[in-house]
Amino acid sequence: VSISPPPIAAPTFEKDKLDTKVRLTYLSMSGNGMDFKGGGADFIARKAFTDNLALDGQTGFFVLSGDIDTGGASKSSTTYSMFLFGTNGEFQAYKGDVFSTILFAGPNLNFIMGSMDIPCPIGTCTDTATITGYLFGLQAGAQFGIKAGDFHIDPFAMIISQQGSMTVSTSFGDTTTSIDPYTTTSFGLDITYTPWNMSFSAILQEAAKQNDDNEGVTTNIYQIS
Numbered sequence: 001v002s003i004s005p006p007p008i009a010a011p012t013f014e015k016d017k018l019d020t021k022v023r024l025t026y027l028s029m030s031g032n033g034m035d036f037k038g039g040g041a042d043f044i045a046r047k048a049f050t051d052n053l054a055l056d057g058q059t060g061f062f063v064l065s066g067d068i069d070t071g072g073a074s075k076s077s078t079t080y081s082m083f084l085f086g087t088n089g090e091f092q093a094y095k096g097d098v099f100s101t102i103l104f105a106g107p108n109l110n111f112i113m114g115s116m117d118i119p120c121p122i123g124t125c126t127d128t129a130t131i132t133g134y135l136f137g138l139q140a141g142a143q144f145g146i147k148a149g150d151f152h153i154d155p156f157a158m159i160i161s162q163q164g165s166m167t168v169s170t171s172f173g174d175t176t177t178s179i180d181p182y183t184t185t186s187f188g189l190d191i192t193y194t195p196w197n198m199s200f201s202a203i204l205q206e207a208a209k210q211n212d213d214n215e216g217v218t219t220n221i222y223q224i225s
Helices: none
Strands: 018-031 034-048 053-069 075-095 099-119 126-148 151-170 173-195 199-209 217-224
Touching: 018 053, 034 075, 053 099, 075 126, 099 151, 126 173
Parallel strands: none
Antiparallel strands: 018 034, 018 217, 034 053, 053 075, 075 099, 099 126, 126 151, 151 173, 173 199, 199 217
């Protein structure tokens, strides 16, 4: 389970300016027998050192709950929480009166915790599995800005490569699994109403299927900032 909103605090920047953004998020995630809904919040701060170069930092917290298929007609009720951390270098490749382009890249880190209700191997009881783990990797992308009166319309694209480890603990013991590197692509649109400094975002993230998966995972993200 991975959620990675883009790290851009504002459509453009200028030397010595500090931009901050607070976002509230609603999201849904489906694929590989999973069906989740949830939400959270994240905070971004960006400091521009020149008119072309800036550094940003991002942190956030998200919660998801839903069901996972466990074979046959059975499903397990599952809840995940995730802490997101990241930092990126930003390059403002172009800034005009109407159009702008920002390129960004940097590392990210996710800490994941959760619980899952699972049927016991023998009998009709239900055991609770505790899930802990982490994902780390690199992300890179681009945001294109279009100024239209009081609105700023900013489509963006991002690619993320992550890997990590997960541990599942039950009354029968612990199991630790390494997560091989996988790629997630994101496409979205950020619309900002500049007089209010408020924006609305819609993002589609798709995690590519792995060798032992039947399908990938699709995440729909909606944010107000």
